[in-house]
Amino acid sequence: MSLDSSSSTEESTEADAPRVQSDLDRKINRLFPGVVVRKDLVKAVKGNAIVPTYVLEYLLGQYAASDDEATIQAGIDAVRKILADHYVHRNQSELVKSTIRERGRHRVIDRVAVTLNEKDDVYQAEFANLGIKGVLVEPVTIKAHPKLLTGGVWCICDIEYFHSDDPRFVPWILGSIKPIQLSNFDFEGYLAARREFTTDEWIDLLIQSIGFNPEMFGRRAKLIQLVRLIPFVERNYNLVELGPKGTGKSHIFSEFSPHGMLISGGEVTVPKLFVNNSNGRIGLVGYWDVVAFDEFAGKKKRADKALVDIMKNYMANKSFSRGVEALGAEASMVFVGNTSHTVPYMLKHSDLFDELPESYHDSAYLDRLHHYIPGWEVDTIRGEMFSDGYGFVVDYIAEVLRSMRNLDFSDRYTAHFKLGSEISTRDRDGIHKTFSGLMKIIYPHEEATRDEIEEILRFAIEGRKRVKDQILRIDSTMSNVKFRYSDNSGTWHDVTTLEEDEYPAYYNQRVPREADDSSAEAGDAGGHRNDRAGASASEPVSTTEAVPNAVVLLEGHRDFLENQRGVSYDSLLLPYLRGASELTIVDPYIRLPHQGRNLVDLLALLASAKDAADEVSVTLVTKAETGPYEQAHLLMLNDIQESAAAAGINFTVAWDETIHDRSIRADNGWTILLGRGLDIFQKGSGSQFDLAARRQEFRQLVAFGVTYIRGEASR
Missing domain, CATH: 2.40.50 (OB fold (Dihydrolipoamide Acetyltransferase, E2P))
Structure with missing residues (x-):
């Protein structure tokens, strides 16, 4: 039996077996009794009721907020009966x-x-x-x-x-x-319980509360999901997310909170949104914490100029006019829409706001946006991504977030970092509001380390930089901004967007980048560089000795960011392995089917790059699988060995239970240290018709680092 068939058998068995609680689930139930619910129960009770998630979880929170299976089943039965007797179809x-x-x-x-x-x-x-x-x-x-x-x-x-x-x-x-909403809660108890969780545990709890399985998301992907919550916890926060269809852009704003209103972008009018002058009635911004505009994109969509003008004023000043009277409101504004082109296409031909209606493709309007979520980084929602773990009952977490709208955490980074003086007041406001929102969501107890603060500060800066960089393409009269911050040692750190690192030629083609000044260069020399697509802790050393025709190879360290695309073994590894006749791959985790396929991809690349008359010896040093899948593991490696032999690759396996680090050593003098081994790609959809399944450069990466070391050739 192959490992693939073993895996599918395991999945079907687990689907039928009683669910086993994780350590995190047990901790969640212990510290938040009565306000958490198992997230897969919503599907169990929903049936054909067209009702928001928060309504169902409101009922489940009353009857099934427990980790006792008997209580849960009784609660499900009770909620089903309530829906059958009282929900109106x-x-x-x-x-x-x-x-x-x-x-x-x-x-x-x-x-x-x-x-x-x-x-x-x-x-x-x-x-x-x-x-x-x-x-x-x-x-x-x-x-x-x-x-x-x-x-x-x-x-x-x-x-x-x-x-x-x-x-x-x-x-x-x-x-x-x-x-249907929670009437009260114990905020101090919420903070006390938060202190019992590590940061990773707390983020996973929040992701499960949204309804997703945290194991399917990397750190950056989790932060993107949490940014979607900021409008609920931050007053007058202006957020935009544009990206492909099916990524769940509007889900949170329609299902997550009783304090949010999702409306179609085509249904927006001044009376509905702000004020009806004929009767003086205040619109949506006066009653809802969040007003989200669905299907906002569309170049040909028409918009009322008066609406655009009043919206720009409200987004900037938190006020709007009713005749001669000025009124204020606290509603956050969210704009979500679909893109029809890839990121490099938009960068080459226009900008990342290309899909917006013409009336909103305006620098004055766009400058009011605090953060741009890169929707193209968000994976298409698949069934396996939903959680069956425990998370907050959504009306509970919705009330928690709402209670913190009065707080301001925007200055919590100032003890460690300082924003560059070139950053304008409006840019600074956008960064501060995003930073404050993420702090309140992740660190409501205000106990974050310096590194944790830096992580969300960089993320906040990147989101505002994405907005500003696109505005510079639209309005050449606006001055360029260098988005950076310094630490207490005086070292400056530049911040780039992921698409800037991936497509520098297109990203910068219309806005020439200013040369770094001496202070920035001095800062980078004293600390880490922030060119994340090819950064090095020390300046990379160019070398051409191993490869003819002046092919330049870099000796040093490179970091790659989560969700980055355009990377393959062909570009990452093969240039350093050409000419080698013997290689040793050290990777303790070549066990699962996708890990075996990664190895096969590399072997196939080596086979296609060598002369057909030559042979290459490859030794895999790895750990042995034990337990019920030991035989399947051996069969997988045996299949790889037989397949590689036909292509001129002599593949052997050496077992070593003590290894941890991952590397590739070649007899041409190169050693490659791989932080994650060959497992650098995110799990895809699994469809055989997905281009990413055929070409590695179309896949999204997990965060990892690689170090290239030039040494004496092995003998």
Whole structure:
């Protein structure tokens, strides 16, 4: 049996077996009892109910917030019964109305929107799925829940029926109404529990709370997901995310929080968003913490110029006008849309805002954006990416985030770092708001190390730099900005975007980069360089001795960033292995099918690069697999050996249980130290029709480093 078939058998067995809790799951349940839920339960209870995740988890949090399997199963049954008895399906609305009439009173779960009937001076509710209108609502209810006036809120309601001969009389009577959201929580208890988690554990808990399996995401990918939460924790935060379809850009803003409103970009009007001057009613920004615009991209989409102008003013000044009166609001603005071109295409032909409607492709508007999430780095959502671990009940974490909107953590980096003086006030504000948001999300207890602070400071700077660099392409009158920061030793660190490192010729073709000044050069000489696609702790040394025709090879260290593309064994390894007749690959983890395929890719590359009449000897030093998959491991390596022999590669295996570091040693004098061995690529979709499965340069990387050492040739 091959290792591939063994793996699939294991997966099917695990799917049928009872779920085994991880150490993190047990810790989550111990420290946050009653406010966490197993994330795969939503699918178990949802059925065909078209209802947001936070509504389902609100119910699961009441009945299934436990790690006891019996309690969970009983909770699932209870929630299913509640949905069956009270959730209103549109195609069953007449049956529900009949139930209310016959019983006289019935509880329903529905989306409720309230309007003011000025003629009769009364508030009237409309139930989206039930299909009834004109239901009277007491003014005291509106005072307690003003969001009912802003397009609809999911609620649990008691509805009564009373018939009258008066044709103007509405027979439906609202007995009670309760919006589905948490009423209170213990913030100090939240902070105390946070202190019990490591940073990695806490980030994984947050990723599981969003609904994703953290094992499927690298560190950078996790931070990108967490940036999507910043609008909920930071007032007046302006965020944009453009990227391919199917990456979950709008999920958080429609499903995650009862305090966010997702609307179609084509449905935006001044009265709906800001204020209706005819009746003085405040729009969405006055009631919601986050207003997100879905499907915002589209060059041919038209936008009201008055809307664009008032939006620019609001995004800059947190205020808008109602006639002569200026009003303020705290809603964060999020713009998400799809791209139709690759990043290098956009950089070569226009800019990374290319997909926006013409009215918004304006430097004054774009300059109000605090952060640009590179949606092209986010993997397409697949079933395997969803979590079955424990995470916060979403209305709980939504209330936690909302409670921290009053806090400001933007200066928490100043004890260790200082932003460059060239960074403008608006750029600085964008960096500060992103930094503050991530600090509140990841380190609400304000206990972060210097390295942890630097990590999110760099991430915040990169997101604002991505915005500013594209503005410079659009508006040549704006001055260039050097995005960098210094540490307490006075060493300066430049920050680049990932696409700048990947495609420098296209990224910089319209905006010539200024030469580094002497202070920056001195700073880089004293610390680490930040050219992340090819950085070296010490300046790389060029050498041509091993390769004819003046092919330049760099001796030194290079770092590669998570999500980077354009790297293959062909460019990374082969130039250093040409001419070698004997190689030793040291990698303790050549066990799983994808690790075996990585090895085969390298051997095939060596075979294609050598003369057909030559042979190359390759020894793999690795650790032996033990347990039920030992035989499958040996079979995989045997298959590789037989396949390689046919191509002139003499492949042998040496076992060593003590190895840890990964390297390749060649008898041409080169040694390559590989931080992650051959396993440098992220897991793809698995589809045989995915180009990334055929060409390594189309795959996204995990973060890793490689060091090239030139020495005496082996004898």
